[in-house]
Amino acid sequence: MKITKTNFFPIFLPHKHAFVILPEMREALLPCFKSIPTAEASYNYALDFLAESYSKPNNYDTYRNDLIVFFCWAYANGKDVVDITRTDMLAFIKFCNEPPRELQAKSARPVLIINKADEDDLRINPEWRPFKNANPDKPYTRMESTVQKQLSVLSSLFVYLNDVEHTTINPAALALRRFNPKSMDGVALTEQKEKALSQLQLSAMFDTLDELCIESENKLKAERARFLMYLLILAFPRRSEISATLRYSPLMSDFERVRVGDVVRYVFHIRKGKGSKSRKVLCSGLLIEALKRYRLFLGQSELPLPTDDSPLLVRLRAAPHGREAKVVDACISDKQLAEVVKWVFEETALRLDLMEEFEEAAHLRTLSAHSCRHTGISLALSAGRKPELLLHDTGHSTMASLMIYNSSRIEYRLGEVDKIDTVLMDYKL
Template sequence: MLTLPPAIPLFDSIQYLEDGNAIVNQHLSEVTLSAVSDAGFVYEYAVDWLLEQRHSENNYKTYRSELTSFLHWAYTVEQISLSMVTRRVLSKYLDYCSKPPLELIAYRNVAQFVVDKQLKERVPNPQWRPFLGKKIDGIEQPYQISDKALKTKLAILSSFYAYLINEEYTERNPAMALMKNGRSKASSQHIISGEDLEDIKSFSDLQWSYVMSAANQLAKQSPEDNERVLFLVSLMYSCYLRISEVAARPGFSPIMGQFKRDTKTSVWGFYIPRSKGGKKRTVAVSKQLLDALQRYRRFLQLTPLPTPNEKTPLFVRHRAAGRGRDSGLLNANLGIRQLREQIYILIEQAAKLAEADGFKQDANEIRQLTPHSIRHTGISHDINLVGRPLSHVQADAGHDSIDTTSQYLHTSRVERHQSAEHKPLDHLN
């Protein structure tokens, strides 16, 4: 019988993080079904954010520790979505951290995950606790947390919420609000400015051209491996999709039948049954994307266009899964980790092509971008290059507010500099 700690650690060491963990996945599924409907969805964002710290082990451990405590409190104690956390609610979390339950305090630092000898898998360490107390002369002392430690917690959470804002999960940062105006006010060096928040990471039109060139080149060289990748990035770019909207996850498996034709207008759309906050939407499908769909389906030896309610998986495996819920299955959708890996391979190939043509700086910038940058790029290009109305882009992107969509309108500092460079001080002389 497997013994689990009273609070489940959510994030393994950096080298194991992307492998996933069956017990963590089961725990998140239970939370999603019983308490917080978008818990699994936000967990994927948390993993992506932590992966950005892979080059600094100390940062990774510090950020992981804080996220684990915060998500345990939000999902298990308070049972609240992170999008609903306000400054007042977050203040309750600080109270919780100042006086945590005794069963969640350990007096010895241990690994969060260990290898179970029977299962031969990594499992949560039953000895681990989210809070670490101190001993003096071997005697356990009452748990205390310093003001400096509370400020660090808020700074980390503010950074995470800034990431969630950039990923369009939420529009508010309760940690920043508490840092600026509430208790545990932080110094200005901890506060992320609005100028930094405006950085929407997207490919330039030149950089995106190299991504598509690389995708087409790879598909031509090895269609068995890369026709899928070509259609994946075409779909994400054209329909502004998050990777979680096209990947398999507990309770959701994308299918071809999500491409739907309106019987009255004959217009095609891509239906997203559930995204952030449980919202659904239908995104307009362009002629070029419809052509890309037909090419992809011909490669899969399917009819050119999907039939109504067709159940064929959208992105099928090339080899049967070796473990997990789809173990032994070939005709099953790929998950977020596998799709992310394929996109990063493509991004690296695009960077190499740009570098070979002498665009070294663009190549370096391409390597800094992520799968979610494809969504940002599609939105930015449609507004600034194609000239789509903001209201149309807002609907297809699933933005709650037109203000969110308008952030993509000439967002770069370079564009602002260029437009201001030749402003006269006297318009008559």
Template sequence: MKDVEQLATHVLALHQPGSSQTPLVSGVLGASNDVQAVAIWLNEFNGATQRNYRKEAERFLMWLQWRGLNGLKQVTRLDIADYQAFLAAPPASWLGHRYKRTDARWRPFNKPLSEASQRQAMIVLNAMFSYLVAGQYLPANPIALVRGKRRGARRHEQLIERYLEVDTWQLVWQQVQSMPGQTKRARDQAERCRFLFSLLYLLAPRVSEVANQSMNSFRLYKGRWWWFVTGKGGKQARVPVSQEMLAALKRYRLYLGLSELPPIDDDSPLLRSVTGRNGVTANMVYRIVKGVFAEVAALQSDTYIRQQLQRASTHWLRHTSITHADEAGVSLKHLSKAARHEKLETTAIYQHAEDQQWHDDWSRLRIIKSGPEGG
């Protein structure tokens, strides 16, 4: 069997979308090998979604070679079962600390995947296989057989768990508000961070949407302010801007030396580098958020909160926003429109309030009753 370094080199082209090795074609796929076919699929996405999908696809292609299987066209239902078992317990040679993808010490995993991560990996691979079947590159999708066994089951069985409780979110916000500003650079970073966290919590954007928007994405429409966003799949949408969000925008713009509110022709970057001129990448947004979470986690004595913050990422704030909006009483219809979900069922998995009420009601059942009747 090839070692991990050889396997990784073989599929490195996945990290170079748009190169001559990954042609984009109209209609059915024009790929001559698995790496090209998967790269074409990956070019349908961008930002964090593309990075996550690429990671899962690369792991699977490496595993195929490691097992000596002859490419995607030969994958069977039994191979999929073997891969699921592999994700739960990859060999030690596949595990390592986090390094850059081009570093020789890089490994596909830093630890075996949890059940939730295993499910996510199979969801991504199912989407990949379905795309390649639709593009007539593959004859069939073996993962469809796995899903077929669950026909009739609810599509979203699990409630979203990757969110911060209200008290934990308050700890994060307090940290953001108290960021030091002894130097000009520190003040620049603190003001940018304050605006970013306001944006992520009050508008529930995806990280790619934050990095790619301009100042005039905030617009006055029918007497009220809205955030006009180009979201997943290039879809246009608008999200209501609350007075709190509007105040955060004004504060950030005034700090940058701009007018309180953006004119319609202000197409400058919404979120700026510390110099205040250039925009920031999705990766920078991710690193800023992870840095704050790490700072808050280091201050916590509660193990659960500390571990939750260590795991949390930028997308957790989108989940947190939607979940807290539900708990605040926002209707499912408006919650779905703000989250920009195509189906109400997708938004419903964020609804935890009913479970909490159910839990409180059920807690009335007690072995030993209190009061006069209980003795």
């Protein structure tokens, strides 16, 4: 088995099987290691680089995908990654912008075929391809943001290789610094897509949730979804901050009681946010009411005590395998969380279709859980919260990064226009 420019091989396996080395992988890698002196060392360092992201499965698999393509391309050209120059990196990007048809698939195919009777019986899926082209009749294209992300991942790899003194160059950083998508074929310029829900979508979503809680046969699924959406909109956490990982699982006691003078308030303590930083988010009255309703439905007290170690978002059924196999009383994973949001958005889109708001429904179907964070922050800014104070709740380190989440929707900007009228009327009086 040989890695060529039209025959790539998944030399890094998905997160779940990260530490597995299949005979097929050895067969593909050994010729490269024998013909390229430093290739084996670079490959092992790349495994170490990926291992540092193991606690974040989504990051791990994102990095892995880019590393597969990069290493295979280098091997196909008879080079190790540490031999790549800035000129080579530009050639690699051009290759990825216009990949051979043999490396494209109409839809994403799993890397591995797993024997259902024996989960340890694995083999590489011969249908796997590194590039996806949903419309094979049209030329393959990538968004400029995809190219930037790829260069950013590779730059991080080279930073790691520099740290371990395996190389002193970073061709990906050089290419990223002078990145110009306008001069590239096969790259579509990224359009600014509205990521926040409109007020119509938001209103329809909350109406849909209340309806589902009444009509759904699975009351737990509906009540959990209702609380989750209130939490996402009103505390704007990232998906990974309220779902379970190998090292972190949110608890009910993360809602903490604080006294401010004579007033008792609640904060939501995100114990492990982005960059392993913690923060405490001020909770609105609506969020606390949603929490009370959810807890009462679960048969718990209205509000948690500091000793409450029950999961924040309970599972509907036990996990089939893993650290918490056969356990129901545990927090859901980020993938399960995304599925809940997708279900809510689809049910809301159906409601919007019945209202003949077809454009709103179509747009909602393109959004993800992260759109709730955009929506919540836009609502907070629209309501008049001071950006410099809001930073503490959002987990952003700079005003510039916060303002990326500020929606340009008309309804989120109307209040500012009305304030001008109020000021002017005061002058006239």
